[in-house]
Every structure is written in structure tokens, then in C-alpha cells.
Amino acid sequence: MTHSTINPAVLYWGTPVVLVTTVNPDGSSNIGPMSSAFWIGNRCILGLGTSSQTTQNLLRTKECVLNLPSDDMGDAVNNLAYTTGTEIIPEYKIARGYRYEKDKWTAAQLTPQGSEKVAPPRVQNCPVQMEAAYRGTYEMLGGAVQVIEVEVLQTHVDNTLRLEGYANRVDPDAWRPMIMSFQHLYGLRHGEVVRSELARIDEEQLRV
Ligand SMILES: Cc1cc2nc3c(=O)[nH]c(=O)nc-3n(C[C@H](O)[C@H](O)[C@H](O)COP(=O)(O)O)c2cc1C
Known part of the structure; x- marks a missing residue:
């Protein structure tokens, strides 16, 4: 390999x-697309x-639902891009062409589905839905960004994602997450690239 030293504006190497x-202050609900997320145990940052x-x-x-779209839900994600649920739009978003959208559900053509443990609705169209509760915050970049820890209370998956023979496992061959890489939307269409040594650890040993 021959490397060049570069200074990328963003480090979005690929996350779901x-x-x-x-839930909005008036009781309606909001959908915010994001991808700076990672998972450890039953927590998400x-x-x-x-x-x-x-x-x-x-x-x-102190509540949310983390809905994971599959890689064929690009239209919904694109329909949510450039929208915000804030009536007063920050200057930097105005400059980028964002608009206020009160009803993200109609804008994205997505369907709300009642949750069981939290007030915000799930996105019915998403094959993975995790009901979650706020556990803490850490401020980044002078307060411009909040790093928020939530605990996943309950996970719902479409039955087609379940690993046969197990009560609580997801089949990685069936799960097709949408990955954002440097603002572009990708999938994991080529299947497993190599047998993972890490995957020799029984998943149940990782439960917290
Ligand atoms: C694919 C995608 C990924 C995004 N990732 C993030 C992110 O990780 N963090 C973030 O603050 N905004 C992210 N955004 C931008 C937010 O969606 C944007 O700030 C939006 O206005 C938030 O909506 P809300 O104000 O109604 O919450 C992303 C947008 C898209 C379309």
C-alpha cells in the first residue's frame, strides 16, 4: 500500500x-435521521x-425509539434529509436548504406503530425497532453536539431477520442495514466477506 496524508472534513467511514x-412538546412525534451511532451491550451512543x-x-x-431502515428504504431517508422538526431553523441549516417539517411521517411516507415501553411510536416500515430510555449526556465540540447514551429496553425485529433455531438471535445474512459512508447511502449486499474469528464467541456470553 502507498499512503497519502489527507485531512478529511468528516470521518464518516460507515455506520448504520x-x-x-x-415526542414533540405538543404530543405529536418527530423522526430524525442520523448515523453517528454505536452500540455496546444494551446501550447505544x-x-x-x-x-x-x-x-x-x-x-x-428521556425516551426514543431507534428504528433501523433496511438498505431498500433510501426514498424514506432521502425524503427526511433537509428537514427539521424545529420551527426556528438554525442559520447553518437554512444555508444548506433545510425546511421545517411538522409531519415527518407524511413527508417520508412512513407509518407510525405504537410502542410498548415508551411513548414515541415505532416506524412500522423499519425491520428493526428498539425502544430506548435516556441514561446520560456528554457535550462535544463546545456544546454543538450532544453524545447521548440510551438503554435499549425492548427490541422488535421483522420475523424474516430471525436466526432459525434461536429465540433471541438475528441472522446476519438476512439483515441488510443501510450504511452511511461519507454522506452516501450503501448496503451490505455482498454477504460475509470472510469467516469472523470474533463470531466464535457465543452471543449469549455478550449479554449484560
Ligand atoms: C443519512 C443521514 C444521517 C445523518 N446523521 C446525523 C448524525 O449522525 N447526527 C446529527 O446530528 N445529524 C445527522 N443528520 C442530520 C439530521 O437528520 C438533521 O440535523 C435533521 O434536521 C434532524 O431533524 P430534527 O431537527 O427534526 O431532529 C443526518 C441526516 C441524514 C439524512
């Missing part, structure tokens, strides 16, 4: 897209712009 649903409606709702209500 998450549609975060939260979300990197969210402080001014976003999703952030404000999550900090106020």
Missing part, C-alpha cells in the same frame, strides 16, 4: 442509518446536533 423517533428537534425531545422526555 438510524431513524430516531421522539448517539451523536446528535444540540439544536435538532430530536435532541431537544430526547433530553426533555
Whole structure:
């Protein structure tokens, strides 16, 4: 390999897209697309712009649903791009062409589905839905970004994703997440590239 030293503006190497649903102050619900998320145990860490409606709702209500779209849900994700649930749009978003969207469900042609443990609805169209509760925040970039820890309380998966013979496992061959890589949307269409040594550890040993 021959390397060049570069200075990338962003370091979006590829993470799954998450549609975060939260409840607005008037009782309606919001959908915020994001992808700065990672998972450890039953916790998820979300990197969210402080001014976003999703952030404000999550900090106020302490609840959300993390809905994972599959890689064929590009239209819904694109319909949500350039929208915000905040009536007063920050200058940097105005400059990028964002608009206020009160009804993200209609804008994205997505269907709400009642949750069981939290108030925000699930996105019925997403094959993975995780009901979650706020557990803590850490500020980044001078307060412009909130790193929010949530605990997943309940996970719902489409039956086609379940690994046969197991009560609680997902079949990685069936799960096709949408991955955002440097603002572009990708899938994992080519299947497993190599047998994973890590996967020799029984998944149940990882439960917290
Ligand atoms: C695919 C995709 C990924 C995004 N990832 C993030 C992210 O990780 N963090 C973030 O703060 N905003 C992210 N955004 C931008 C937010 O969606 C944007 O700030 C939006 O206005 C939030 O909506 P809300 O204000 O209604 O919460 C992403 C947008 C798209 C379309």
C-alpha cells in the first residue's frame, strides 16, 4: 500500500442509518435521521446536533425509539434529509436548504406503530425497532453536539431477520442495514466477506 496524508472534513467511514423517533412538546412525534451511532451491550451512543428537534425531545422526555431502515428504504431517508422538526431553523441549516417539517411521517411516507415501553411510536416500515430510555449526556465540540447514551429496553425485529433455531438471535445474512459512508447511502449486499474469528464467541456470553 502507498499512503497519502489527507485531512478529511468528516470521518464518516460507515455506520448504520438510524431513524430516531421522539415526542414533540405538543404530543405529536418527530423522526430524525442520523448515523453517528454505536452500540455496546444494551446501550447505544448517539451523536446528535444540540439544536435538532430530536435532541431537544430526547433530553426533555428521556425516551426514543431507534428504528433501523433496511438498505431498500433510501426514498424514506432521502425524503427526511433537509428537514427539521424545529420551527426556528438554525442559520447553518437554512444555508444548506433545510425546511421545517411538522409531519415527518407524511413527508417520508412512513407509518407510525405504537410502542410498548415508551411513548414515541415505532416506524412500522423499519425491520428493526428498539425502544430506548435516556441514561446520560456528554457535550462535544463546545456544546454543538450532544453524545447521548440510551438503554435499549425492548427490541422488535421483522420475523424474516430471525436466526432459525434461536429465540433471541438475528441472522446476519438476512439483515441488510443501510450504511452511511461519507454522506452516501450503501448496503451490505455482498454477504460475509470472510469467516469472523470474533463470531466464535457465543452471543449469549455478550449479554449484560
Ligand atoms: C443519512 C443521514 C444521517 C445523518 N446523521 C446525523 C448524525 O449522525 N447526527 C446529527 O446530528 N445529524 C445527522 N443528520 C442530520 C439530521 O437528520 C438533521 O440535523 C435533521 O434536521 C434532524 O431533524 P430534527 O431537527 O427534526 O431532529 C443526518 C441526516 C441524514 C439524512
